[in-house]
Amino acid sequence: MAPPASLVALDRARLVLGTSVLLDDVSVGVSDGDRIGVVGRNGGGKSTLLGVLTGARELDAGRVLRTGDVTTGLLGQTDTLPPGATVREVVLGDLAEHEWAGDARVREVLEGLLGGIGAGAVGGWDAVVGPMSGGERRRLALAALLVADPDLLVLDEPTNHLDVEGVAWLAAYLAGRRPRSGNGLVVVTHDRWFLDEVSTRTWEVEDGRVHTYEGGYAAYVLAKVERQRVARVTEDRRANLARKELAWLRRGAPARTSKPRFRIEAATALIEGEPPPRDTVELVRFATTRLGKDVLDLLDATVTVGDRTLLEDVTWRIGPGDRYGLVGVNGAGKSTLLRVLQGQHPLARGRLKVGKTVRMACLTQELRELDRVAGWSVIDSITEVRSFTVIGGKEVSASSLAKRLGFSGGRQQSRVGDLSGGERRRLQFVRLLMDEPNVLLLDEPTNDLDIDTLTAMEDVLDGWAGTLVVVSHDRYLLERMTDRQLALLGDGSLRDLPGGVEEYLRLRRQLPGRSARPGVTAPAGPAAPTGAVAGSGGTAPAPRGPRPDAAAEREARKTLARVERALDRIHAQEARLHEQMAQAATDPDRLAALTAELADLTDQEARLEEEWMEVSEVLED
Structure with a gap:
């Protein structure tokens, strides 16, 4: 089989900015069909790498090789939309109405990002861009790029300003419906769930180098730890965090562990003896000692903003050591609910009961509180x-x-006023923890933070004994950091989600009028009655499809056993190859041949895992 055609490639690329070497003799490429996730620390050169790939940045040395007729589109972090343009001009450009209205792909993009053909979420086709919020402008820019559909799509933090539902739609579109012959994707994001759903390869930008890994985030974590083990490198703190992250991925949400995205045997061997991320029993015991039995009780509460009712007759009891995640579309009232818990937003009815020993702290989306210490x-x-x-x-x-959260010894002497947005966010979090709160509210904690910092934050909170409430659109972080998730569906209730974020997305799909985007209250759907006590009764399970008949089920189980035996053989072959590669580290020709064999095995493994997933879904129905 001929190798896939290259769309763009870097050959010994070098780029220096000031005293920082962002790219140092880097040779990587994007081929036909690649979906590449880019990870690395903030300031490490990820956005610079995207700029080089698209031609927006020039190299100091080396070269960029592009196929002549490949079209490229870039979604940068900076808003470049003309303020006087209309929604129609930005998104559709010169397309005639019959062209875009008759194109199912364009209609899907408009529905997924802008609320439909009438662009209802942004005020209609003739709305002017200038007065729009940053989130609305971000959606417009992303929609325009997807409508244009370039061969090489390059996205820098595309999930910023998207809610959980929007992130899920974008992942499904990029991974399932956009791929075609002759195109590729490169995406920088801190959203680890999104990386796992979309990416087939991962690039890690670190110290001027670009390390390449097969697979998404979970496979990247495994391969990184395995590479360190094979090379017998002494594990430093970051390696330990990676092992802990791998343990979470292996033991995590059922939706993830049901899919063999990486070799289960290898993962199990690597995390042998690794304890769960949190000793929940011990933390709750300690939290009860610090907090007593009563923490926060929201009793028969009705919350309004203007003429909108966000919650109606809701009772929510938050106990010592509880870890809740809140999800909902933008404008559903998540941040308002955090302000209610702090006593900063009045209740229309009901009352808030706060325990006598509660010491509350909130990580807000604002950074102005650091202005006082800027010098x-x-x-x-x-x-x-x-x-x-x-x-x-x-x-x-x-x-x-401070060091655990990314402030090295030298960086601790920097002026607060000179810090980047991500560093100021980290400092804000450190200051909160040093104040020793026993109730912590986090409002979109992933903003401006890279994956390494998020992993370090989760590691710190694993040992923190207190009550935690997190608002985030990052479903990986919600599943990793909290034990239960609640949803604001726009019908006045606070809905418990025994099935996690996946259940929330299912409920959203069932709501009538769900295309009404942020700020529009959706009519009540098949949710719990208004005022449902979060966590008191849970949610009725989703209706299951008809079970397969006995013969089909027997056949599916036989297929499953066959696939698992084949995977066992491949895993054994891979283990032998890894040992041979370690022995051939000084023989480039032998190492290249072994690498080719490993790539062939990886392809076979991917096909078998796909078959395993399809058969498993039959048995789960």
Whole structure:
């Protein structure tokens, strides 16, 4: 079989910005059919790499090789939409109405991102871009790019400003409906669930190099840890975090562990002896000691904003050590609910009961609270709060906690006013923890943070004994950081989600008028009665499809056994290849031949895993 055609490639690329080497002798390429996720620390060169691929940035040395007729489209982090243009001009350009209205692909994009052909979510086709919010402008730019449908689609943080439903739609579109012969995708994002759903390969930008891995985020975590093990590298803190992350991926949400996205045997061997991310029983015991039995009780509460009713007659009891995640479309009232819990937004009816020992802190989406210490050093702004705190039963110094969250010794002496947005967000979080709250509210904590920092934040909170409420559109973070999820569906209730975010998406699909996008209250659907007590009774399970007949089920189980035996053989072959590759590390020709054999096995494994998933779904129905 002929190798896939190259769309764009870098050959020994080098680029220096100031004193930082962002690309150092990098040779990578995007081929036909590739869907590449790019990860790495903020400031490490991810956006620069995208700029080089699209021709927006020039190299200091090396070259960029492009196929002559390949079209390229870039969604950058900076808004470049003309403020005087209309929605129609931005999204559809010169397309005649019969061209776009008769194209099912364009209609799907308009429905998924803008609420339909009438572009209802952004005020109609003739609405002017200038007065729109950042989120609305982001959706317009993304919709315009998907309508144009270039061969090479390059996206820099496309999930910013998208709610859970929007992220799920975009992932399904990019992974299932956009792929065609002659196109490729490169995407930078901190959304690990999105990476896992979309990516077939992962690039890690680190210290001027680009390391390549097969598969999405889960496969990347496994391969990174396995590469360190094979090379017998001494594991530092980041390697330990990667092992912990792998343990979570292996033991995590049922929707993830039912899909063999990476070799289960290899993952099991690597995490042998790795404890669960949190000792829930011990943390709840400690939290009860700090908080008592009563934390926050929202009783028969009705919450309004203007003439809109966000919640009606809702009772929500939050206990010591509880970890809740809140989901809902933009404008559903999630941030307002956090303000209600803090006593900053009045209740129309009902009452809020706060425990006597509660010490509450909230990580807001605003960074203005750091303006007062803009002239201070990072470490001074932290020790102003406290010099030591206790996490995971151990005393931790301000400097040590700052280092765990990405502030190296030298960076701790930087002025707060000189920090990037992501660094200011990290500092905000460190200051909150140093204040030793026992109830922590996090409002979109993933904003401006890279994956390494998010992993470090989750690791710190794993040992934090207190009550946690998180608002986020990042479903990976919600599943990783919280134990239960609740939804604001726009019908006045707070809905418990025993099935997690996947159940929320199913409920949203069932709601009439679901195309009404942010800020529009959807009519009540098949949800719990208004005022349902979150967590008191849960949700009735979704109706299941008809079970397969006995003969079909026997055949499916035989197929499943056959596929698993084939996977066992491939895994054994892969293990032998890895050992041979380690022995051939100094023989480039032998190593290249072994790598080709491994790639062939990986392809076979992917096909078998796809078959395994299809048969498993038959048995689950």
